[in-house]
Amino acid sequence: xxxxxxxxxxxxxxxxxxxxxxxxxxxxxxxxxxxxxxxxxxxxxxxxxxxxxxxxxxxxxxxxxxxxxxxxxxxxxxxxxxxxxxxxxxxxxxxxxxxxxxxxxxxxxxxxxxxxxxxxxxxxxxxxxxxxxxxxxxxxxxxxxxxxxxxxxxxxxxxxxxxxxxxxxxxxxxxxxxxxxxxxxxxxxxxxxxxxxxxxxxxxxxxxxxxxxxxxxxxxxxxxxxxxxxxxxxxxxxxxxxxxxxxxxxxxxxxxxxxxxxxxxxxxxxxxxxxxxxxxxxxxxxxxxxxxxxxxxxxxxxxxxxxxxxxxxxxxxxxxxxxxxxxxxxxxxxxxxxxxxxxxxxxxxxxxxxxxx
DNA sequence: TGCACTGGGTCC
DNA sequence: GGACCCAGTGCA
Numbered sequence: 001x002x003x004x005x006x007x008x009x010x011x012x013x014x015x016x017x018x019x020x021x022x023x024x025x026x027x028x029x030x031x032x033x034x035x036x037x038x039x040x041x042x043x044x045x046x047x048x049x050x051x052x053x054x055x056x057x058x059x060x061x062x063x064x065x066x067x068x069x070x071x072x073x074x075x076x077x078x079x080x081x082x083x084x085x086x087x088x089x090x091x092x093x094x095x096x097x098x099x100x101x102x103x104x105x106x107x108x109x110x111x112x113x114x115x116x117x118x119x120x121x122x123x124x125x126x127x128x129x130x131x132x133x134x135x136x137x138x139x140x141x142x143x144x145x146x147x148x149x150x151x152x153x154x155x156x157x158x159x160x161x162x163x164x165x166x167x168x169x170x171x172x173x174x175x176x177x178x179x180x181x182x183x184x185x186x187x188x189x190x191x192x193x194x195x196x197x198x199x200x201x202x203x204x205x206x207x208x209x210x211x212x213x214x215x216x217x218x219x220x221x222x223x224x225x226x227x228x229x230x231x232x233x234x235x236x237x238x239x240x241x242x243x244x245x246x247x248x249x250x251x252x253x254x255x256x257x258x259x260x261x262x263x264x265x266x267x268x269x270x271x272x273x274x275x276x277x278x279x280x281x282x283x284x285x286x287x288x289x290x291x292x293x294x295x296x297x298x299x300x301x302x303x304x305x306x307x308x309x310x311x312x313x314x315x316x317x318x319x320x321x322x323x324x325x326x327x328x329x330x331x332x333x334x335x336x337x338x339x340x341x342x343x344x345x346x347x348x349x350x351x352x353x354x355x356x357x
Numbered sequence: 358t359g360c361a362c363t364g365g366g367t368c369c
Numbered sequence: 370g371g372a373c374c375c376a377g378t379g380c381a
Contacts, residue, residue: 254361
């Protein structure tokens with residue numbers, strides 16, 4: 001059994017580092033694709049909540065396995081999105097939506113095979129924030145402890161689906177089915193960002209982030225793509241990563257955002273952030289406009305401000321500057337092995353510090 | 358010419 | 370072996 005409170009607050013064992021890590025245990029590690037059934041029960045869900053696992057589910061289902069998702073749905077609340085349900089259906093999941101005034105609020109995840117079950121009971125929804133920056137408690141029960149509980153995924157699902165609830169089954173074949181009216185659109189222009197998401201990511205830059213920025217035009221050091229490499233916990237800082245790669249054989253998931261390079265006075269309306277789902281799980285922010293600009297050096301702080309769903313601003317705060325000194329303490333997470341740090345600050349606090357330093 | 362891809366490296 | 374780090378290739 002394992003318990004965790006994320007992000008990075010408390011773990012009962014080194015092998016449980018947050019909800020996402022527990023889900024990797026029950027759906028990826030120690031599992032054979034095609035063996036048994038995977039389960040998702042979550043009141044809220046969005047595309048980035050599942051982006052780590054769509055390829056895993058697809059392989060599992062293509063090899064004869066099953067995947068069942070029971071999600072919240074509503075016409076008046078933003079519970080689950082069109083995008084996550086579409087993607088789950090595309091990879092072959094069975095999706096049920098519970099439309100209820102007193103909403104489905106449980107979050108349970110796991111699997112069952114002929115001889116084994118695993119279950120994660122969590123406060124974390126199947127959403128980007130639930131998987132990364134929200135404070136969520138999760139408990140994983142597996143092996144003989146599941147039998148001690150006398151827990152049965154089969155019974156749980158059967159009992160849920162036999163309740164006298166409004167249960168809808170959306171399908172890709174019938175997009176006019178009322179089930180689709182219970183879902184909200186993550187991509188639409190009417191999307192308004194919640195206050196909690198109006199934050200600035202502070203990220204120290206390492207050699208790999210700045211080598212092409214510092215390169216002289218025409219040299220090999222400038223070849224390839226200019227990226228900032230982000231933490232894998234960045235699911236909730238970007239819009240739905242629904243753009244699949246067109247060429248290549250390893251699945252990637254991207255979103256296009258509008259990036260205002262404040263230092264350069266350039267706005268890039270096709271700034272791409274990519275999650276390398278089948279390569280190395282890299283989270284990369286394309287920052288090509290910075291190439292050759294010399295505007296950032298290794299050790300500098302990048303401030304990426306999310307001002308609306310698709311609009312971002314990028315500033316480089318040079319190491320040693322007043323703003324750097326004031327803001328570095330907010331980059332509380334140490335990641336990688338080159339001393340990279342990142343963290344978040346509210347846009348209001350960020351703006352105040354910028355103007356006063 | 359620039360960036361979507363590739364596929365390793367390296368440290369813990 | 371996970372999670373950033375790195376240095377490109379080759380295609381549009």
